[in-house]
Amino acid sequence: MSVRHGLMALLAERPMHGYQLRQEFESRTGGTWPLNVGQVYTTLQRLVRDGLVTPVPQGDAGADEVAADDAGTVEYQLTDAGRTEADAWWTTPVRRGAPARDELAIKLALAVTVPGVDVRAVVQLQRTETMRGLHDYTRLRSATQVDGPAELAFSLVLDNLVFQAEAEMRWLDHVEARLARAAHARRTTPADGATTATPSDTTAAPTRTTGDTTAGGLR
Amino acid sequence: MTTPVLSLRAVTRTHGAGENAVHALDGVDLDVRAGELVAVMGPSGSGKSTLLNIAGGLDTADAGVVEIAGTPMSGLGPKQRAALRRREIGYVFQDFNLVPALTAAENVALPLELDGVSARRARKAALVALGEVEIPELADRFPDDMSGGQRQRVAIARALVGRRSLVLADEPTGALDSVTGEAVMGVLRARVDAGAAGLLVTHEPRFAAWADRTIFLRDGVVVDGTGRRADAESLLAASPRGGTA
Known part of the structure; x- marks a missing residue:
């Protein structure tokens, strides 16, 4: 900053x-x-x-x-x-070159690689916490009367926090979905290696495909 | 504590049988009280729609108890169930579902007229409801002449016209841009604050955050903060505004 x-x-x-x-x-x-x-x-x-x-x-x-x-x-x-x-x-954009060190990203990267960590629990715990923050920002924001430039500025700052929290929630959903696919791929791949890729918008369906490329990254 | 407007106990819904059985809902407990908005989040296939359909009497549970305003759904015949639905429950959908050939006021009045209320009284109630969602001036406008946000306000007015107590909203902001979506959430929140009970299904955390609490569904099970099945105690306790269950 x-x-x-x-x-x-x-x-x-x-x-x-x-x-x-x-x-x-x-x-x-x-x-x-x-x-x-x-x-x-x-x-x-x-x-x-x-x-x-x-x-x-x-x-x-x-x-x-x-x-x-x-x-x-x-x-x-x-x-x-x-x-x-x-x-x-x-007239200069804010540089986004080097990503800031993000504890959550680091934690999940390590959770996936360190044996014995319940990654889904880590994800869900974080989801609950991030959602709690999102509730707080939203409450604060809806209590803010936007009747001048200062209040508008404040509510835009709050919007920024809201969107960041939402991005984190989406990323956590994505992490969970990819973990589920990776786990499924591990279970099914060795048998015959049959790869019948199907569209993927669910994480829960037990009839998951085997040949998706996302699986490898998390192994 | 007041009787919940919507109460689910150990509700289970299974599609298919034997090997292929899929538990769309598996032992779900949930209470929603007057003045409370509860958001439901979860990936596709987690049971969100089934939950909403069962809460709205459009689908029936295989096991467990569903009560609307203290009346168990299972004890009702199809006719009584439809009547209860008409009188107590309103729906808000992503794509508004307004009748294009009817004006805003006529759309809002429709459920009352279906329930036998006279046209004159239904219109009067509709005008009140449109005032509550802050678009009284659009009463005689047709849906085609309205913006998405305005149409969704009409839908919310229709959902809660008369004395209906429960609004079930299925991705109500899904077709709206973020600023309009937020205004619509503000209207929904205000109607709930005015005494309705609300169940909101959304995949947008930003809008779920308008609820008093958010529950997460995974494979038909309500999970707690650690991803395990949430125990009924923690779910049923009325959490303070802003908490998550």
């Missing part, structure tokens, strides 16, 4: 104090990803170091070399370079 770009996007609107930045960031994302003050100031310091952000010169002292200790009273603004980078954020 790019706190850096989030703060720059906010500073593109108007100069702000560190605490304002934190407040705005949280209110616009519905408090879903709380920031601590330290994170905000560390990020601001890096942005200043990189020449993207600069403290707003203060009228009386004329001091633009503001020290960190009175950072709370200092407003920050984007430099020209900062504005260019903030604009570029909107």
Whole structure:
């Protein structure tokens, strides 16, 4: 999650104090990803170091070399370079190259390979938990009156969590279906190797095919 | 605790016999009370449709007890059963199933008229029901002149017109885009909150999450969080809103 770009996007609107930045960031994302003050100031310091952000010169002292200790009273603004980078954020897709480490994916990959693990139980346990989360998000969302941009933003963030949870549920269904097919293939393949592929939209049918390619991957 | 509107005890339904017997449902216990929406999820062939058909009196259990509003279905003859179905149960289908030659109000009034209610009173009730699903202005519109979301609202109004207490929804959002589907779920939820009991079959977790609880079917068996057969106690306890069984 790019706190850096989030703060720059906010500073593109108007100069702000560190605490304002934190407040705005949280209110616009519905408090879903709380920031601590330290994170905000560390990020601001890096942005200043990189020449993207600069403290707003203060009228009386004329001091633009503001020290960190009175950072709370200092407003920050984007430099020209900062504005260019903030604009570029909107026109650049979020990179999805390297998958984030996902505990569930890792757990299931290991569950399938470590002997003696009841994979179906792992799947069902997770399904129940993910569904519980989905219920919570949905309840929160239907309780959110969308009557302004801030509420709309929050409900869209909740939608994102809802869709992620749903994707996880679908993936779990898929895992279970493939495990069932793989198990069936193991039971039936050695006999005569007959392969009569049939369409597959059930996991339960005991008359499963033997020749499907999905089986091998899970053996 | 109030009497469940829908109650299933040890309900079993088997198709075929002997070697080829398939247990579409195998000892299912389930209660749905007024004001409660229960979602049923499970892969194709897990028994979801059979469960809905048995709950709606369209199919009969081989063993076990099905009660609608406290009346055991097994004690009824075909005529009485049809009457109970008409008076207590409404259906919502994926493809709406509205009569194209009838207006929205006429579609909604139809089940009441079939039950012997006068046309005038049926229309009055239909207008109330259309108001409850927030489309009173579409009363005299034909289904062809409505969007999918509007048609499904008409279907929900029809399902719950009069004093019917149980709505059985089979993939009600299946033909709708996600935003419209959500609005329709909101309407269904509101009707349940207003006192109906609802059983919702869906394969979309996002919509199942609108229910008070979700049950998972596997090979005709309701399974708990670990994939084993859920014990009746945990299933029948009224779970708090948002829980899963």
